[in-house]
Amino acid sequence: MTLALGLTLGAIVGLLIVSAFFSGSETALTAASRARMHALEEDGSARAGLVNRLLDSRERLIGALLLGNNLVNIAASALTTSLFLSVFGEAGVAYATLVMTALVVVFAEVLPKTYAILNADKMALAVAPALKVLVALLAPVTAALQFLVRHTLRLFGTDIDDETDVLSAHEEIRGAIELHHKEGGVVKGDRDMLGGVLDLRDLDxxxxxxxxxxxxxxxxxxxxxxxxxxxxxxxxxxxxxxxxxxxxxxxxxxxxxxxxxxxxxxxxxxxxxxxxxxxxxxxxxxxxxxxxxxxxxxxxxxxxxxxxxxxxxxxxxxxxxxxxxxxxGDITDETDVAATDAQPQADGSLIVEGLVPIRDVNRLMDWDLPDEEATTVAGLVIHEAQAIPNPGQTFNFHGFRFEVLRRHRNRITRLRVVPPDEDADEAEAKDAKPPANSAS
The missing domain is CATH 3.10.580.10 (CBS-domain)
Structure with a gap:
């Protein structure tokens, strides 16, 4: 009896270790830097090349890891339930559920995934050979599961093909730049320059x-x-x-x-x-x-x-x-006249000419005004107001306050834009207030 108990406990521990391996490997492979792996492969690293090939067939990789992880977790839970039933009787089911939940969450999920996040590239290189064998062994099963999942999703109107890619390479690069900027690894100027290169394909x-x-x-x-x-x-x-x-x-x-x-x-x-x-x-x-x-x-x-x-x-x-x-950014030389089209104010607001592009304002002030429906600041106000406002009118759009300072005929020529923080005291939106000045 003692030998059987020891074997069962050993099997449970072994299955938890295998589960931790699957969980950590999944996190490491998905968090690994593709750029670094490609660089290592170019330098002759066979394991980096193996990581890249595994990531190229990401769906098969994730399918194999999830399948293996679920199999060992279920097996470990079944063995634990059997063991606790023999010791505690019918109450053993509840005890087994509590114990296995704690063990799986701590030792088979949180601990290995935390380590994998902190050492993604190193762990991805270490587990790649074993995962290659695993993916090959489970390939028939994962292929059948992929077929079942795809056709089930089609019943609900979601069609997924082999070429589907959630994020384009440009979006991935842009996201990485924004993330490093928020973490302090990329200064604003560098972020704007790198983003400007990516924007060339999206702007006319x-x-x-x-x-x-x-x-x-x-x-x-x-x-x-x-x-x-x-x-x-x-x-x-x-x-x-x-x-x-x-x-x-x-x-x-x-x-x-x-x-x-x-x-x-x-x-x-x-x-x-x-x-x-x-x-x-x-x-x-x-x-x-x-x-x-x-x-x-x-x-x-x-x-x-x-x-x-x-x-x-x-x-x-x-x-x-x-x-x-x-x-x-702006290139000026000794013959250029100082730009007065956009003038940041001490209170955080911006006095801007109507024809200044929204992109330039966002870049200057690090704002996020939408530029899908209009190119210029004046165009944005006219689009949102559905009218050509008069000087003195104030509007609240997208969390910002726009005050029309000057208008010439049918063109808004000068505005004041106040960001959300400076406009906190006037939270309620106003469609317009009576004009205070005459058109100029």
Whole structure:
């Protein structure tokens, strides 16, 4: 009897150890750094290559681990129940349930998973060979279970195929960057730059272009001396030329080419043919992604494009610098005028021009204003208010307070944005309050 009791206790302990192995292995494999495993594999680590192959068939791996874990837990519970019944009678069922629950939770779940989280890469490399054998042995059973699960889910309208991926690689990278930023491992500037690279595939040129109302352009019909004066006064080196209407762009004038031509004629501007110096404008659709446009800029060795809508109407202009600024932030030099489009205030609010993109505000203030329905701050207010508000009106959207400071005709030109913390005293939302100022 004593020998049988000892064997039973030994079997229970052994099954708990195996259960701990399964639990820890599952956590280690799912928490292991794919980037580090790939780096180790490139350095010649056979075990890292094995980890990568196991993770490539993640569903089979998890299925095998869960199946093995449940089998040993059930076996351990059955043996414990049998043992306690022989010792305590019918009350042994309750005792066995309490004891096994405590043992499984502490020693087969919490303890191994905690260790695995703290040593994910190290443990994943250690258990990979054993898991390879386990996955191979249980492959027929896990395949049958996968078939049953998939077809059961289809009955409830959920279709899962072999290529389904919950998170794209870009989303995984973005999530890792945000996590490291919150933990202090990545500073805000680096986070914004890395996020800017990822955003290039999600943004269109219309999201960051210089709108036509803010374009600097020169009338090509002006006398050459006036064109030269305007080029000198501009802070830009490339300027669109228009004829008839400002939206009729007929060429792009480079200041360096213009001044070289002026030198060649000994300063006699009357001898200069401005249109002969201009290059043909490059028109790009407003729906082009920034990633595609950056590639096009590099391929054409160009720096400047005119953005048009589906009807061919000019919407604005885009430069290579605009795309680079989406990654590195504003680029200024000694000729740039200090930016006044967005001015953070001492109380945490922001005074901002209406045409400033929401993305720029979020980046500057580390806010999270939505930019799905509108590109600019003014556009967001108009979208949410379903009207063009007057100066002095105040709105509460998405936890922020928007106060219209100035309006010109049908455009909101200046606003004050107050974040949730500074607006805590005015929690109740107001659709609008009577205007206090007249439009300017």
């Amino acid at each position: 040129v219309s999201d960051i272009m210089v709108h036509r109302t803010k374009m600097e352009a020169i009338d090509a019909d002006l006398p050459p001396e006036e064109i030269i004066d305007q080029a000198l006064q501009s802070s830009h080196t490339r300027l669109p030329l228009w004829k008839g209407e400002r939206e009729e762009i007929v060429g792009i004038l480079h200041a360096r080419v213009l001044f070289k031509a002026l030198r060649d004629v000994d300063g006699d501007s009357s001898k200069i043919d401005v249109m002969a110096l201009a290059t043909p404008p490059w028109f790009v659709p407003d729906t082009t992604t920034l990633k595609a446009q950056l590639a096009a800029f590099l391929k054409r060795k160009a720096h400047f494009a005119i953005v048009v809508d589906e009807y061919g109407e000019v919407m604005g202009l885009l430069t290579l610098e605009d795309i680079i600024e989406e990654i590195v």
